Amino acid sequence: MRFGFDIDDTLINVREQAFHIYNQKLNTKVPIEEFYQIQRLEIHEPFGMDDIEGSKMWQNMEDEIYFSDIQPFPGALEFLQTLVNKGHDIFYITARSKRHGDRTKQWLKEKGFPLKEDHFFWGMKDEEKINFIQELQLDYYFDDSPYVLKTLLNESVRVFIKDQPYNRSILLPRFESWQDFYFGKDGKLYLSQK
Ligand SMILES: [Mg+2]
Numbered sequence: 001m002r003f004g005f006d007i008d009d010t011l012i013n014v015r016e017q018a019f020h021i022y023n024q025k026l027n028t029k030v031p032i033e034e035f036y037q038i039q040r041l042e043i044h045e046p047f048g049m050d051d052i053e054g055s056k057m058w059q060n061m062e063d064e065i066y067f068s069d070i071q072p073f074p075g076a077l078e079f080l081q082t083l084v085n086k087g088h089d090i091f092y093i094t095a096r097s098k099r100h101g102d103r104t105k106q107w108l109k110e111k112g113f114p115l116k117e118d119h120f121f122w123g124m125k126d127e128e129k130i131n132f133i134q135e136l137q138l139d140y141y142f143d144d145s146p147y148v149l150k151t152l153l154n155e156s157v158r159v160f161i162k163d164q165p166y167n168r169s170i171l172l173p174r175f176e177s178w179q180d181f182y183f184g185k186d187g188k189l190y191l192s193q194k
Contacts, residue, residue, distance in 0.1 A: 003083055004133055006143035007094040007104070009041075010162045011080075011113070017070045019043050021061060040166050041145070066100060067107055073162070075178030077112050084114040086183070091119045091136055098123040126151075133157060140189060146170055160191070 008014040019035045022028070026047060034046040044054025058065075083090055092115065096104050101122040108115050124132060126147045133141055134155065143149055144162040149170050152159045161167055161174040173191055175181065180192050 001139040002089045002091065002137060004091045004093055004136060004138040004141040004157075005080070006129075006145065006148070006162075007092055007096070007108070009144045009164060010142055011076045012070045012072050012111075014065065014070055015041070015043050017068060018058070018061065018065045021065055021068065022047055022057065025061065036165065038165060062100075066096065067103060072111060072113075073178055079178040079181060080114055081112075089119065090114060090116075091138065092121065093124055093129055093132060093136075094122045095124050095126070095129065096122050158189075 005011055016032075016035060019030075019032070022043065023030055028047060030046045035043065038045065042051070042054055042058070044051075044057055047054075047057075049057060080090055092108070092113075094104065101120075104122060105115060105117075105120050108120075121132065126145065129148055130151050133152065134157075138157045140160065141152065141157045142160050142162060144164045144167055146167045146169070149159060149161055149167065149172060159172050161170060161172050163174045163176045167174075175191055182190055182192060184190050
């Protein structure tokens, strides 16, 4: 089967890492509890920045954030490795910009993510992502972005949401941990009930 994955904040914990980097750069000590309260993708508000300042800050820090020691979410690596061992195809679909593509690929490989050269797609705006997910004829797709997920509600691909405070209004199967997935005897993917 064909499995598609968003990368940032689905497989790896980018925003939280960025939050620590902001504290270092700005010489602030905004507590991590405030991070967990943020109800949107952007993280600048607890640092007292408006949207324009926040967007500039992100752009300035992007390289440092993306290629720092970001941690995969627990179980993410093992989940993808299991899929490959079972003979499934894995596709990565990310909004990261063209100029970050090659380095992101390299970074993922170094972290141990199974990656085929022609199964990695980057520079995808939300709208393009959606078309692309359809074109790839994925069986399963995993993402955290409320916008992308909302538009996939009526598609045949089975979508799972990586639970985040900013996507809780979307009613699709959601998971907190990659360790919650398992394969049934029928070979299909299931989420264990809490
Ligand atoms: Mg994402």
